[in-house]
Amino acid sequence: MYQWIDELKNTQNHLQQEVTELKKKEVQLQKSLSLLRSTLESTAHGIMAVSLQGNILDFNQKFVDMWQIPNSLTLSRDYLQCQAFFENQLKYPEAYSQVISEISNQSDLESSDILELKDGRIFAQYSQPQWLEGKIIGRVWSIWDVTQSSQIEETPQLKPVSWYTLAETTNASIFVIQGWDLSYMNPAAEVLTGYTKTELLTGFNSCQLFKNKKRKQVCNKDLEYQEMKILEKNGTERWLACVVATLDQQQASLEMIAGIDITEYKQAELDLSQTLEQLKQLSELKAQFMSMVCHQFRTPLNVISFSNSLLKRHINECYEEKTRPLLDHIQSGVEQITKMLDDILFFAKAEAATIDYDAKPLNLVDFCNDLITRMQTNDSENRINLLSQGSYLTACMDQKVLEPIISNLLDNAMKYSPIDSEVQFKLFGECGKVVFQITDWGIGIPIADRERVFEPFFRGSNIHNLPGTGLGLSIVKTLVDLHRGYIAVESELGVSTTFTIMLPAVKSKL
Known part of the structure; x- marks a missing residue:
């Protein structure tokens, strides 16, 4: 027994070192994510990321403001x-x-377009697939307001004085190129490039300024969207999102370029790819770590459990009264650690999205009743009361993935409720989704703990000596996210706690 305990201690020390390294990498990743978020929020573009399945992953505040998207x-x-x-x-x-x-129909298609809104605004829109390790994982959309630029494109119909005033006062950088020579640039273009008009308008070859042009036809007018890389006077390269128009049908070589700086967006795009790769690596590292933890602990635990069973069977009756409680404590500890290892392994699989998902039509009322029967044995001190919308509610879900979501919430509700109290379990359909709502009348969750309640290994400050691994709600949150569902918690300290889960009722792939 002492030898096994020493082995467990050595394993624990090794695992603590692994945890320390893992936490350092997680902190670094959090810093990268924070920097990426700051970059996305500071860019002048509206940006939205969409998964390959068509779910909105994120968007910045500029995107919300430009489209005036309601809070709902x-x-x-x-x-x-x-x-x-x-x-x-x-x-x-x-x-x-x-x-x-x-x-x-074509997930690898790059798309550019001009969008005219009913309120008179005009947006340029560009989208491209997001690649990771040779596979498309989603799509990034970016939009920017080109209302002023579009007005400038119509300058042939304006009086010369009006055109000049508009061009000189706009924030967009404007260049007019005839052949290879620049014939006009506005003050905004001077600020952007670092060159003066005198320097650029006296025989300066435009090829020295515009280093890269990525042409895309966006409509049936004499109009193109281009992403150009320009070289500033100080040698710095910057990206421009431009609208290029032919000013005179008789002089096809005369072009006007109206552009805005998108260097920050292009850098954010690169940072996003790098961060996604880091996230994938961290997820794989955590999964490997969890598997290693389970493997390292499970072997000595099996030996201890087997030895404990032998001791109970062959113990001398005269010593049984004194030793039996100690052996029961050992067995209880082994069972708790085994439960923790099972939770860790399941959590690692869920977080790494390696769980086999096989959705089939499922009668949720029967499923919930069967689950309650298995959990609520004859010696259960609390009762579960199921309130459902009729006796038949069907949804396309995987029973083995859904079961840990509901069982963890019911187990917590009974564990943290007073003895002989009732746990209320509501099941109903709403707007194409299935809603599971579980309410207990127990100790509640302190306000300071609610923001962290879904973190791995986090346990509330008011649970005292109640056993638990701190992984149950993390598993629930991870599986709900994989279902593309929604989970919310409402609690009043010392009164009640309600968890609400909404899952799509139709078949989806994890």
């Missing part, structure tokens, strides 16, 4: 509702629907 949509992030909202804002929604259809 920013909270739900329902892609279909958002798409309907966008179409309702557009002057020509049919063209937008065609673009979405083309992208849906």
Whole structure:
């Protein structure tokens, strides 16, 4: 026994070192994510990231402000509702629907377009697939307001004085190129490039300024969207998102370029790819670590459990009264550690999205009743009262993935409730989703703990000596996210706690 205990201690020391290294890497990743978030929020572009399955992953505040998205949509992030909202804002929604259809049929397609809104604003829109290790994992959309630029493009119909005033006062950088020579640039272009008009308008070859042009036809007018890389006077390279127009049909070589600086966006795009790769590596590292923990602990635990059983069987009856409680404590400890290892291993699989998911039509009422029967044995001190919408509610879900979500919440509700109290379990359908709502009348969750309640290994400050691993709610949150569902908690200290889960009722792939 002492030898096994020493082995466990050595294993624990090794694991503590591994945990320390893992935490350092996690802190570094959090810093990278924080920097990426700051970059996305500071850019002048509206940016939205969408998964390959069409779910909205994130968007910055600029995107919300430009589209004037209501709070209800920013909270739900329902892609279909958002798409309907966008179409309702557009002057020509049919063209937008065609673009979405083309992208849906060809996931690696890069797309550019000009969107005219009913309120008179004009947006330039660009989207490209997001790649990770040779696979497309989603799509990033960016938009920016080109209303002023579009007005400038119509300058042939304006009086010369009006055109000049508009060009000189706009924040967009404007260049007019005839052949290879620059014939006009506005003050904003001077600030951007670091060159003066005198330097650029006296025989300066535009090829020295514009280093890269990525042309895309965006409509049937004499108009193109281009991403250009320019070289400033000090040698710095910057990216411009430009609208290029032919000013005179008789002089096809005469072009006007109106552009805005998107260098920060291009850098954020690169940072996003790097951060996604780091996230993937960290997830794999954590999964490997969890598996190693389970392997290291399980072998000595099996030996201890087996030896404990032998001791109980062959112990001398005269010593049984004194030793039996000690052996029971050992067995209880082994069972608790085994439960923790099972939770850790399941959590690692869920977080790394390696769980086999096989959704099939499932009668949720029967499923919940069976689960309650197994959990609520004859010696259970608390009762579970199921309130369902009728006796038959079907959804396409994987029973083995759904079971740990519900069982963990019910187990917590009974564990933290007073003896002989009732746990209320509601089940109903709402707007194409299935809602599970579990309420207990127990100790409640302190306000300071609610923001961290789904963190791995976190346990509330008021649970005292109640046993637990601190992984149950983390597993629940991870599995709900994999279902593309939603979980919320409401609690009043010393009164009650309610967990609400909403899961899609239709089949989806994890």
